[in-house]
Amino acid sequence: MNIQTKFHGDTEISNEVIYTFENGMPGFLDETQFVILPLEDTSLLVLQSVTTLEVAFIITSPFEVFPDYNVKLTDEVLTSLQIEAEEEVLVYTILTVREPFAKTTANLQAPIVINNKKRIAKQYITNDTSFSMRQPLIPNQEAK
Template sequence: MILQTKFHGEIELPEEEIYRFDSGIPGFLEEKQFCLLTLDDTPFFVLQSIETKQVAFIMTNPFDVFRDYEVKLTDEVLSSLQIETEQEVVTFVILTIQDPFNETTANLQAPIIINSTKKTGKQLIMSGSEYGTKHRLIEPLVEQGEK
């Protein structure tokens, strides 16, 4: 299929590369189908809506940046995404890109969970967790005093 995307222009997308988000994404509940695109030579990905060109989320693998990050999948999530093995699970967090880039934040409270085998996905809201919606992706540099 031919797809119009926010960041990649027009692309050809095989049908088997479409991920189903049966519950949509909070704030975008009507968006049920997405594709996952790489963002050039970066550690970032784009979760692009199949239906709406302007609905595209920049994401990254949180475990590459936040070493102590933990996500506990509930039985409901495992069931709804048809997850049978740990190897099927891919986790991303949505970024809020800022200018300058070092102000960019990651939403650790609501990761995107994908079953890479069944091509299903869901945004998991981890209510009551220690994580928030605006964790700085790049820690601010510590100013050093004069020696």
Template sequence: MNIETKYQGTVEINDENIITFSKGIPAFEEEKQFVLLPLEEGTPFFVLQSTATTDVAFIVLNPFEVVSNYQIKLPDATLEMLEIEKEEDVATFVVLTVKEPFAETTANLQGPIIINVNKQKGKQLLLSDTDYQTKHPIFKEAALQTTKEGK
């Protein structure tokens, strides 16, 4: 099936790659089906693209790649809803707020997107009991990690 995407024009996708968000994503509750597409070859960024609405697309990133101590505990209701049986079933992403210049881009660590990669089911969690920010600067953390590791 072909879909129109916000960043990559017309893209052919496999029905098996469609991720269903049964309750949508907060503020986009009517959007139930998305596909995860690489933003650009060789980068850690992805696009969570609605299959129905071209303009509904989020730049996302695996938070564990940029925030060394990022941890979340999935509530039992989420495990049940997404039919998660083991840790390997889970992919976690955070939505980025892309800024100009790009080095000032931030990540919403309070609202991770959880995907059961085997069942293609997703949900955005809204963490309330946390010190994580909605506008976490991702490049400052990455620069600090690189400096500490001596790279």
């Protein structure tokens, strides 16, 4: 199938690469199907709605940028995503890209959690206040 994307234009995808967010995402409850596409010339990714061109989020693995990051999934999340093994889980964080890029922040309090085997996902809003919704991607840049 062909979809219109914010950063890649007209893109052909297969049903096998679609992730289903059964309850949508906060603020985008009607957006239930997404794909993950590479963002050209970067190590970042795009979480792109299959149905709405404008709904696309820049994401990255929080573990690559924040080595001390951890997220404890509740039993409710494990059940709703049908997670049976750790190997099935992918975790991403949504970035708020700013100019200059050094001021970009990551939302570590609400990661995207994916069961990669069953292709179901959700944005999990944690109660862990040790991580910020606006964590600077590059340390010591927030005041500059």
